[in-house]
Amino acid sequence: MAETFANATQILEPFKGVKKVTIEEYFTSGHRTCQGCESALVMKLMVKAAGPRTIVLGSTGCMYVANTTMTKGKMKAEPINVIAFCGDGGGADMGLGAISATLTHKEYNSLILLYDNESYANTDIQLSGSTPYGANTTFSPPGSVKRLIHTRWKKNTAGMLAAGHTECRYVATVCASYAVEMMNKVRKALSIGGPTFIHSLDPCPKGWDYDPMLSHELGELAIETGIFPLYEVEDGIVRHYGKTKAIVEGRARKPVREYLLKQGRFAHFTEEDLGYFQKKVDEMWEKWEIPGVIPFRREVSVK
Ligand code: SF4
Ligand code: MG
Numbered sequence: 014m015a016e017t018f019a020n021a022t023q024i025l026e027p028f029k030g031v032k033k034v035t036i037e038e039y040f041t042s043g044h045r046t047c048q049g050c051e052s053a054l055v056m057k058l059m060v061k062a063a064g065p066r067t068i069v070l071g072s073t074g075c076m077y078v079a080n081t082t083m084t085k086g087k088m089k090a091e092p093i094n095v096i097a098f099c100g101d102g103g104g105a106d107m108g109l110g111a112i113s114a115t116l117t118h119k120e121y122n123s124l125i126l127l128y129d130n131e132s133y134a135n136t137d138i139q140l141s142g143s144t145p146y147g148a149n150t151t152f153s154p155p156g157s158v159k160r161l162i163h164t165r166w167k168k169n170t171a172g173m174l175a176a177g178h179t180e181c182r183y184v185a186t187v188c189a190s191y192a193v194e195m196m197n198k199v200r201k202a203l204s205i206g207g208p209t210f211i212h213s214l215d216p217c218p219k220g221w222d223y224d225p226m227l228s229h230e231l232g233e234l235a236i237e238t239g240i241f242p243l244y245e246v247e248d249g250i251v252r253h254y255g256k257t258k259a260i261v262e263g264r265a266r267k268p269v270r271e272y273l274l275k276q277g278r279f280a281h282f283t284e285e286d287l288g289y290f291q292k293k294v295d296e297m298w299e300k301w302e303i304p305g306v307i308p309f310r311r312e313v314s315v316k
Pocket of ligand 1: 050052075130134217
């Protein structure tokens, strides 16, 4: 029999500052991720933001393999949050069709959270459609004959999904270096109703080859260099937020080399490679129709 709550969401008000964040933890010790894993932090913050009446599903990937155990129980008849998480391999590559299908179903109250560590990390750091230009992975090792094996630009997953699913009510990009903002985007996505999508950039010490203590700093640098813009698209309206908003309003971006050269996966980069990477990021801000979001340009008519 249909219940009256069948299509209702829980209303999750934003946390007004870090002191208002609830203290309950649902992602507890005992997981098996690497030291300094930012994706584990995303899982912890995601379920903390969602609260106790939540079901989390996952496709295979680091967070599935390292975190899941099987439990049984009976559910109460009341609105619940449904979150499906996936990695960049599982979501931005293999599962893209399934995500696209979900985002066309207005009646699905659900959140898909893509944690992007920029490789197939769980199976030993293979190249994915989200791997940045030139990065060293097990499928793209630099060599003396060919320095750069991977020469494709990273897929613009959040922008593509927002642009292509006009009835999807909410798409956002997040980074756990800005934890309260990240949790509030999760709460908004779960409250708004309908299918929603969040793309999280997650520094990965193993795949990106850096000291685990740098995870937080690298997340900040990804935003401050303009490589990964923070924005939300709510009912078709784009809003940049946080340090990305400041960049849109004129704040200088940090040079990409400050981010790239802290990671062993770019250790083979020459000045030419750094210059190319900087040029591509500059284009995102200076030439895209909506900076950092939509990569179209208007045709300039020549009279
Ligand atoms: Fe986390 Fe990367 Fe280790 Fe996977 S490989 S558990 S994403 S640090
Ligand atoms: Mg991955």
